[in-house]
Amino acid sequence: MTETILEVHNIGVYQAPGQPIITDVNFEVREGDIVILQGKSGAGKSTLLKALAHLTLYEGEIDYRGKTPQSYGIPNYRTRVLYVPQRPSLLPGTPREFLKVVTGFKSHKSQHTLDIHEPIRVGKAWGIEEELWDRNWSNLSGGESQRVALAIAVGMRTAEILLLDGMSVINRGSVTFSIITPLLYLLEPTSALDAQTSITVENYLTQLTKSPDSNLKAAVWITHSPDQSKRVGTRFLRIADGTLREESSYV
Ligand SMILES: Nc1ncnc2c1ncn2[C@@H]1O[C@H](COP(=O)(O)OP(=O)(O)OP(=O)(O)O)[C@@H](O)[C@H]1O
Numbered sequence: 646m647t648e649t650i651l652e653v654h655n656i657g658v659y660q661a662p663g664q665p666i667i668t669d670v671n672f673e674v675r676e677g678d679i680v681i682l683q684g685k686s687g688a689g690k691s692t693l694l695k696a697l698a699h700l701t702l703y704e705g706e707i708d709y710r711g712k713t714p715q716s717y718g719i720p721n722y723r724t725r726v727l728y729v730p731q732r733p734s735l736l737p738g739t740p741r742e743f744l745k746v747v748t749g750f751k752s753h754k755s756q757h758t759l760d761i762h763e764p765i766r767v768g769k770a771w772g773i774e775e776e777l778w779d780r781n782w783s784n785l786s787g788g789e790s791q792r793v794a795l796a797i798a799v800g801m802r803t804a805e806i807l808l809l810d811g812m813s814v815i816n817r818g819s820v821t822f823s824i825i826t827p828l829l830y831l832l833e834p835t836s837a838l839d840a841q842t843s844i845t846v847e848n849y850l851t852q853l854t855k856s857p858d859s860n861l862k863a864a865v866w867i868t869h870s871p872d873q874s875k876r877v878g879t880r881f882l883r884i885a886d887g888t889l890r891e892e893s894s895y896v
Pocket residue numbers: 660666684685686687688689690691692693811
């Protein structure tokens with residue numbers, strides 16, 4: 646039987662008292678799931694991912710492998726249920742500096758011996774040259790900074806679930822409604838290589854979730870790209886009017 650990793654019970658997040666962004670969210674994530682999270686802009690998708698990663702205040706309960714996030718220690722929990730942001734370009738400094746900080750955290754050290762070069766190796770497989778690790782985040786394109794952030798998340802090998810916020814921007818070959826996409830088109834013209842790189846990343850992640858040797862077991866993935874959803878999704882959730890429902894296929 647497939648094991649349940651994360652159980653989400655009656656999650657609600659509020660903008661202000663009496664003003665819910667999302668309410669009564671219930672679902673679970675099982676090993677092997679790639680859960681596509683859909684919904685209009687502003688529906689609450691990022692808010693839900695941040696609640697799952699314990700990065701925003703929420704009501705309700707989250708059980709990770711049958712225990713509360715607090716029982717693991719929140720920093721430790723966040724390395725296992727790992728949020729990859731929509732706009733890592735807002736981070737200060739360079740990716741290499743960031744990598745040194747995160748690999749130095751006690752919560753990471755306690756689980757594995759971390760090889761600082763592993764994220765760089767993963768990034769290279771996705772078309773991120775080593776020189777980019779020493780550029781300021783703000784000088785990377787949106788697609789590059791997302792791939793670097795994802796390479797860090799994957800290369801640290803601590804995560805069992807990746808929470809991927811707006812990952813369709815790495816796929817500049819397909820339609821996406823991200824507001825930064827027009828900027829990406831200006832910074833970097835769309836090319837066949839970009840679409841191919843995106844598929845390489847997708848394949849890497851989907852293979853990893855299936856590999857018995859991998860720590861990574863599942864992902865919750867926000868994408869506005871129908872093509873990407875169909876390629877990677879095994880389950881489909883939609884947020885509308887502040888609540889979540891499961892759909893049998895991508896619609
Ligand atoms: N910290 C916050 N304080 C107040 N309101 C917030 C906060 N974060 C998000 N919101 C609001 O909550 C709503 C949901 O935002 P969220 O970013 O989760 O949407 P989304 O579905 O991820 O949208 P998009 O697809 O555009 O990224 C929006 O109306 C947003 O303005």
